[in-house]
Amino acid sequence: MAAFRVDNRIGRTAILLVLNGEECISKEQLRQLKWKSCTGKVGSMESQKVVAAIETAAKKNGIIQPGVYRETHALYHAIIDAVSGVTRGQVQIGSVLRTVGLSFSIIRGNPYESEQEGDWIAVCLYGTIGAPVKGLEHETIGLGINHI
Amino acid sequence: MAAFRVDNRIGRTAILLVLNGEECISKEQLRQLKWKSCTGKVGSMESQKVVAAIETAAKKNGIIQPGVYRETHALYHAIIDAVSGVTRGQVQIGSVLRTVGLSFSIIRGNPYESEQEGDWIAVCLYGTIGAPVKGLEHETIGLGINHI
Amino acid sequence: MAAFRVDNRIGRTAILLVLNGEECISKEQLRQLKWKSCTGKVGSMESQKVVAAIETAAKKNGIIQPGVYRETHALYHAIIDAVSGVTRGQVQIGSVLRTVGLSFSIIRGNPYESEQEGDWIAVCLYGTIGAPVKGLEHETIGLGINHI
């Protein structure tokens, strides 16, 4: 697939990043926007492992500064919003006997025209949710966006 | 943008359809898959208007049979799941003083290899959510998938 | 249908009362148990009207003392629990474009062996929930039980 145009919609970019993979955004485009991003995968029946996988990826890839709580806090609530789109209603996975297999993307940058708006963070999760049996599952997506 | 490959992931297709518009799926591809789809837009502070707009579009475009309750029921729960991704937690919009501007897509078809799985329905909503003031908003997505 | 045996399960009795109607409990049986009960009907798209109809019936039939807040409070939370069974997840009806047609029963009495347990209240709602179109609906039940 040809690279899509990276515009300033951070959520849309996060969604396409998780659907199409990292090759779809050129390094050059991100540099121009001064955005940071990373992707990863997590499969689990435990919600806390999903949260942890995304937090770890964000720290390892320098998306957030681990020692600054406001950054952890911004990311955390973006993650919970994204997970809540995935689970639709109750942020529960294994405790209601289902499992998820998810890819995720994280983007940090300013999607607004005004510089005053500063950085925002978008977390997108996409994959499958279903019974803990291969194939008994359907797709799911979640997006969380927060100022950071 | 070049047309993306329509594979059997009905949720992914619904997401790309709402992000990239109808031109991105050729009529031919959908015919091969025997899938039906439509798109639309709705902006409102009232959750029930969002639900109604999607239901109306689905009926007008022949995605569901209006007189068959099981089809209305399948669509309804897919919509509520999608809205719940958009609102993350409470299916409320104006009653918590926010507004949405959404595009939506609906696809009906069998995303599984086995013919026994029959038709499924995917509803995807993408757009903005925020204060009832232009620009004070961020992006949001929701996807609901149900057997029909 | 023959009258069922009224045992001390106040919730079960409330359920059967709403399913089978008042004739199924003899006045004598209730007098022996020192229980009070009433039934009613309410159809609406507005949650608050459902709550109001049950509160009004409870007061008119002397199930609770209107001037005593602890009784209103006990009843209120029993109603919300019952409605939440009916709506499953979000205590919303018209705001998510659906309507309910419900029968309800209210019973007050002590379902426990020990006199110390005092009075409890059971509110049961049973009927249909669905699209605001006759026939596009399925059944639903909710039961709320509280000490009073």
Add this chain to the structure above:
Amino acid sequence: MAAFRVDNRIGRTAILLVLNGEECISKEQLRQLKWKSCTGKVGSMESQKVVAAIETAAKKNGIIQPGVYRETHALYHAIIDAVSGVTRGQVQIGSVLRTVGLSFSIIRGNPYESEQEGDWIAVCLYGTIGAPVKGLEHETIGLGINHI
């Protein structure tokens, strides 16, 4: 108790089945309606065990076809709706320090006049919820209905 009249209300029948036991529906009546049903019991502090017990019973008794995902999916959401009536608000049991002792019924069939409506599934849970101490509990019910 005399057998009650089995009418086409699948939810009401599921409720009475769980309250009165299997002897209350004659095999003949069910055969006429072409409905399938089973009952069972589950007591647990873990929501996932409640879900699993019902899924297992449904498969063992031939109510759903285990290999067909749309059937598992229909049953799953009916179960979650039923559990959500039991727990009223949060689909959590032990994680909020309470336990349930439940009987359940599952019925599959067409409750509507039109043959087009196909099969629906009703899951009813009834029993007690409360502190993990015998007697410190009250009754609870939940009903989930889905097209299958």
Add this chain to the structure above:
Amino acid sequence: MAAFRVDNRIGRTAILLVLNGEECISKEQLRQLKWKSCTGKVGSMESQKVVAAIETAAKKNGIIQPGVYRETHALYHAIIDAVSGVTRGQVQIGSVLRTVGLSFSIIRGNPYESEQEGDWIAVCLYGTIGAPVKGLEHETIGLGINHI
């Protein structure tokens, strides 16, 4: 800090008790009001341990009678309401990868002018919620009030 005036607002008193400690209410004042109270601390990633710590304190300090279910029931729902203020939305702690460090207070008494209102119970939780890393946390409060 000087002792604040204990008025009949049981919730306000419970809040100040947890914020300022027990020395702020003189034993004499409580005796006049015929109110009972206690305080404690609990830190955990498991919601059920928070519930258990408060229940244990209430029983040990004679706030409720352990053998009377209506008292346990009243306390339980007050606790869940308080925890739900702390967690805001989902009564989940460790399962969404966060931890709490809480002080709590429990007060039992009649906050209303009329003697008919009988006893009520107030449970207040105050402390921090955040990542399971010291310092990556912010404050939180919750208050549950119930008739007993």
Add this chain to the structure above:
Amino acid sequence: MAAFRVDNRIGRTAILLVLNGEECISKEQLRQLKWKSCTGKVGSMESQKVVAAIETAAKKNGIIQPGVYRETHALYHAIIDAVSGVTRGQVQIGSVLRTVGLSFSIIRGNPYESEQEGDWIAVCLYGTIGAPVKGLEHETIGLGINHI
């Protein structure tokens, strides 16, 4: 009541501010901390009016910059968290037939030792919730804290 010591706990200060009124924090203390604060009152059956009253107060008193979305966004989510403590479970007031009479406080400042943490916002709501009848109500509190 004597002025309490303003320490760096922004949530605790917001709670005491709403309970004890503005006189309890000296202007001097706030100036030293470089914190901004305001208080107000709102009574309503409509959740959106509660949100609007707090947003308006925050803007009128210069707590947030109305033209900067990240500030509106931070405040909005702090308000929803606070309201969710008040309503415990469903952010609904009149739609479940209850009303609130609330005082609120808003504080903006850095409660952490590190300057890097920047500003945070605390919104505290305290008052009564209950039936729309004077006196049939009990106390309630909610606190929302967010980075800004």
